[in-house]
Amino acid sequence: MKHMIRYLKSGLILLLLSFSTLTLAGSEHAGAHWGYVDGTGPAHWGDMKHEFSTCKTGKHQSPINISATHNASLPTIRFSYKATPLNVVNNGHTIQVNYAPGSHITVAGKQYELLQFHFHSPSEHEINGKPADMVAHLVHKAADGQLAVVAVLMKKGASNPLIEKIWKHMPSHKGEYSKAAIKINVSDLLPKDKAYYHYSGSLTTPPCSEGVNWMLLKNKVDVAPAQVAAFIDIFPKSTRPVQPLNGRTIEVSH
Numbered sequence: 001m002k003h004m005i006r007y008l009k010s011g012l013i014l015l016l017l018s019f020s021t022l023t024l025a026g027s028e029h030a031g032a033h034w035g036y037v038d039g040t041g042p043a044h045w046g047d048m049k050h051e052f053s054t055c056k057t058g059k060h061q062s063p064i065n066i067s068a069t070h071n072a073s074l075p076t077i078r079f080s081y082k083a084t085p086l087n088v089v090n091n092g093h094t095i096q097v098n099y100a101p102g103s104h105i106t107v108a109g110k111q112y113e114l115l116q117f118h119f120h121s122p123s124e125h126e127i128n129g130k131p132a133d134m135v136a137h138l139v140h141k142a143a144d145g146q147l148a149v150v151a152v153l154m155k156k157g158a159s160n161p162l163i164e165k166i167w168k169h170m171p172s173h174k175g176e177y178s179k180a181a182i183k184i185n186v187s188d189l190l191p192k193d194k195a196y197y198h199y200s201g202s203l204t205t206p207p208c209s210e211g212v213n214w215m216l217l218k219n220k221v222d223v224a225p226a227q228v229a230a231f232i233d234i235f236p237k238s239t240r241p242v243q244p245l246n247g248r249t250i251e252v253s254h
């Protein structure tokens with residue numbers, strides 16, 4: 001019996017220590033098979049489910065093309081990110097890194113907790129009509145439920161050390177996740193200069209909910225061409241087209 005327990009214990013420890021790629025059974029939302037091409041692509045999202053109707057009827061949608069901007073005294077984004085155990089999910093649309101509780105940003109005295117970050121390539125937002133090679137969306141939520149997304153735009157250049165860590169454990173199939181016995185800190189992804197564009201928009205995926213506080217960092221960080229290619233290999237399309245501005249103002253730090 002003692003041997004048995006010892007055997008079970010060591011097995012359990014091995015299981016916990018090993019890099020495990022497991023399948024998330026039953027985590028799919030039934031009937032929500034939206035995508036980026038053909039009949040399930042962005043043009044059809046609003047008709048697929050009642051819950052997705054804002055994708056079609058919303059007037060403050062994201063992403064947008066950022067061209068005419070207004071200089072403003074935007075509040076500094078105060079980043080307070082801690083290291084988190086690496087927990088990467090392939091949700092069928094993108095690679096998402098879930099964040100442990102306790103990391104947040106503070107903007108104008110309001111605190112938003114970091115929930116997860118994920119990627120799109122090319123970037124969804126455009127600057128003067130041009131997307132960046134890739135983008136990370138850092139998704140936060142305040143106590144009152146308001147969402148804030150910080151976008152870190154990336155341009156092809158040097159290898160990105162944080163992406164390298166994540167890609168090493170990137171699950172290539174939908175529904176898989178990887179948990180590795182390492183920690184990562186998304187603050188490693190931020191550019192030094194935190195000047196940003198700000199406007200009010202939406203989620204860029206169904207249900208396209210509005211009231212999202214968008215903050216796009218002006219300064220791009222490097223990502224290796226091979227790192228972008230590795231992502232596109234799994235997700236050839238991950239970008240919603242730009243949406244009408246409908247009179248919204250885009251502010252920029254000066």
Ligand SMILES: [Zn+2]
Nearest residue numbers: 118120137204
């Ligand atoms: Zn996104």
